[in-house]
Amino acid sequence: MNDLPSLLERVELANAPDRVLAREIGEYFGAAAGHFTGEFDGCTESLDAAIALVERVLPGWSWHAMNKDQEENDPYKLRDTPRAILQRGQASSLSEMQKRWFSASAPTPALAICAALLRAKIAETSHE
Numbered sequence: 001m002n003d004l005p006s007l008l009e010r011v012e013l014a015n016a017p018d019r020v021l022a023r024e025i026g027e028y029f030g031a032a033a034g035h036f037t038g039e040f041d042g043c044t045e046s047l048d049a050a051i052a053l054v055e056r057v058l059p060g061w062s063w064h065a066m067n068k069d070q071e072e073n074d075p076y077k078l079r080d081t082p083r084a085i086l087q088r089g090q091a092s093s094l095s096e097m098q099k100r101w102f103s104a105s106a107p108t109p110a111l112a113i114c115a116a117l118l119r120a121k122i123a124e125t126s127h128e
Helices: 005-014 019-032 046-057 094-100 108-126
Strands: 063-067 081-089 101-105
Touching: 005 019, 019 063, 019 081, 019 108, 046 108, 063 108, 081 108, 094 108, 101 108
Parallel strands: none
Antiparallel strands: 063 081, 081 101
């Protein structure tokens, strides 16, 4: 079975939806919950499947997907890159928000959501 960091690395390197990778992500989270139904097999290509996975794995978290991202060297310049943000609860300060907010950019919104989900779970498991 894959671990979360290796799955994240593969999602970040993906240039397009990948059914094998999607199945492995679904299997990882299904096995962690004690079952696997295959319902998340399309999570790297389908926004609906990626969101369903977030709702199953991180219940109560909010998600945002957009088609623009800031350039690394110029925050006022936007590029056409899908970006996803996952947030747990409401934050009262910037430092608190940074602990509850996970984002990622990728070639597709579904891949961006998968990457943000994996980052959130890695952070969550490292604090347990």
